[in-house]
Amino acid sequence: MTFEIGFVLAVILVAVILFATEKLRVDIIALLVLLTLALTGIVSPTEAFSGFSSPAVITVWAVYIVSAGLFKTGVADILGQKIIKIAGNSEPRLIAAIMLTCGVMSAFMNNIGATAVLLPAVVGISRQAKIPLSRLLIPLSFSSLMGGNMTLIGTPPNVLASSMLAQRGLPTFSFFDFTPLGAIIFAAGILYMVLIGRHLLPKNESLEKASLSRLREYISEIRIPAESSLVGKTLNQSQLGAQYDLSVLSILRRDKVKVLPLPDILIRAEDLLTVEGTVEQLLKAKEQLGVQIESERKLNIVDVLDNEDNHIFEATLSPRAPFAGKTLREILFRDRYGFTTLAIWRQGEVITERLRDVRLKFGDTLLLQGSRRRIGAMQKSGDFLVLEPVTLEERRKDKIFLAIGISALVLGLVTVGGFNIATAMLIGAVSMVLTGCLNMDEAYQSIEWRSVFLIAGMLPLGIAMETTGTARFLAENIVSLLGGFGPLAILAGLTLFAGLVTEPMSNAAATVLIVPIAIDIALGLGASPQAFVMATIIGASTSFLTPVGHQANVLVMGPGGYRFFDYTRVGFWLNLLILGLVVLLLPLFWPLF
Secondary structure (H helix, E strand, C coil): CCHHHHHHHHHHHHHHHHHHHCCCCHHHHHHHHHHHHHHCCCCCHHHHCHHHHCHHHHHHHHHHHHHHHHHHCCHHHHHHHHHHHCCCCCHHHHHHHHHHHHHHHHCCCCHHHHHHHHHHHHHHHHHHHCCCHHHCHHHHHHHHHHHHHHCCCCCHHHHHHHHHHHHCCCCCCCCCCCHHHHHHHHHHHHHHHHHCHHHHCCCCCCHHHHHHHHHCCCEEEEECCCCCCCCCCEHHHHCCCCCCCCEEEEEEECCCEEECCCCCCECCCCCEEEEECCHHHHHHHHHHHCCEECCCCCCCHHHHHCCCCEEEEEEEECCCCCCCCCECCCCCHHHHHCEEEEEEEECCEEECCCHHHCECCCCCEEEEEEEHHHHHHHHHHCCEEECCCCCCCCCCHHHHHHHHHHHHHHHHHHHCCCCCHHHHHHHHHHHHHHCCCCCHHHHHHHCCHHHHHHHHHHHHHHHHHHHCCHHHHHHHHHHHHHHHHCHHHHHHHHHHHHHHHCCCCCHHHHHHHHHHHHHHHHHHHCCCHHHHHHHHHHHHCCCCCCHHHCHHHHHHHHHHCCCHHHHHHHHHHHHHHHHHHHHHHHHHHCCCC
């Protein structure tokens, strides 16, 4: 082993540790890898920055824009809602319909987008069918990952792997090369979830039900005497939230008129405020502000929180929201959106105390209360996904057929016209903007820049593994370890290795790491590189063991009230099933020799 090989292996080890510990963002880790390789001379400056001009990267961000065009025109909404409605109220049929819908959508748009657009519809169906949401959301996220393996653009690893084959001068994958095996794995995954997996899913109660019982301990009523210092001040000026950590849920005036607790509402003498907060904070407000704590509650909690004007609902952070790591106080949540946060559901735990100081994480679900009229505005902002069907007037339904036509054009250019996938997707992205399916600002906002920088930053690592001989070194060691059991054992080992590595890393990073090894193993055996790369891609997309393996899993964690090992319980057997299918069926579609 040379010094260069040892150094590249050390870079890989440090990167994997950083990915696993989540101390830094994944895009920052990728850029650190790029800089390390460039500054030490392992790769040239041209090679270091080649990822940003890579056809794979261009294809990935173009797919995001085309997907956004389908979302903005309502194509994805209509497709999802129509198909899911056919399933009725049967849990097995609902699971099958949800997975079929999401998987087909994921084959032609990004996985996280397909999951996000169907999430509110699935929440609504869960309530209508009286089936716990936790029985439906893991099937939703898992199907998005399996569906992505059915076409070239279904998931970034497919595009990346094809690009890496092209860089080595080897045959690449066409648009539907993934479909035969991918469709079989997808169908088997649906059958598994319907027959076995659903029995392993938890039956969690909703955040609203879990929270209301706890909220009763924290909700009180306070009367505002004429001599109180709050009289004549607005809610915003009262500092009840900022200084006393008390959330005002409703105002009853003259014991008859209910007033919405908006920030600019004036507090008057004898107003009855329903507030959420601890006993300590109530006593502090009583002493310093001169309010009276009512000994008996005059209003029903549910009536206060959910009525003609106010509504209780759930929302989760959007994948592109800039609020992860920030507190509700820091983002001025109530001023910005006009809603009171009643509780936060995180990894199966309900948080109800000092909510303003809780740092938000992607996957958190917030139980909110406020004016029904403002829910649509929150959904439109794109910062949060409202977990119930919301009628959005801004869908450009007059552009639906244009969006469908552009998507069909892209498909035709690749499959019939022989266009390069990056060129075809870029034509589709530009066409979506030129035809008004979305504007340029929306196009930029639709791109998951974290993924783009992750892929562009990690691609030089693949180059370094090849030029330094690291990939060949690892390939020889894997062959020496498993070669005695035959090529199928090596194929299974690669699939399993990719599946394990993708859990702490992203599937794109795992692909960049393992595809060079797979190519060198195949060339060393005199086998088909495409077969071994295909096995690697499928393994890298089986992020079923943990919620952190893929953003789609994290997105449904809060709404479903899942705990970490709920994914492992269901995903372990699905991983084994897919591994078996790869070993048995992949050689039929992609002969090893």
